[in-house]
Amino acid sequence: MINVGMYYNVKSGHEKEFEDIFAGVVETLKNAKVGIRDAKLYREVGKSGYLIYTEWESMDLFKAFIQSKAFNDTTGYGKSIIEGRPIHRVFQDVKEKQ
DSSP states (O other), X not given: OEXXXXXXXXXXXXXXXXXXXXXXXXHXXXXXXXXXXXXXXXXXXXXXXXXXEEEESOHHHHHHHHTSHHHHHHHHHHTTTEEEEEEEEEEEOHHHHO
C-alpha cells in the first residue's frame, strides 16, 4: 500500500468546481476498481490550497493510473482552474519497497 499527497492551488472562484470534479473522479476510480482504496480532500482554511490524499493498493497501480488517458484528461482540464504547478508526494512503507 502507498499513500499519495497531491497539493493544488485553485484559482479564486473555482473552488466549488474543483471540489465537484474531485468527487466525480474519486467515484469513477472506485467504481473502476483501478487500485484506489480511499481518497480525501482537504482545503486550507481561508485559502484556495487543497490536498488530495489517496491510498492505493500498490505503486504499480498508482503509476498505471497517472499514465492513463483518464488522468491526462482530468489534469488537462484542471490546468484551466489551477494556479502554478501541482506538487505530488508519494509515501510508501520502507518494507514494501524491498
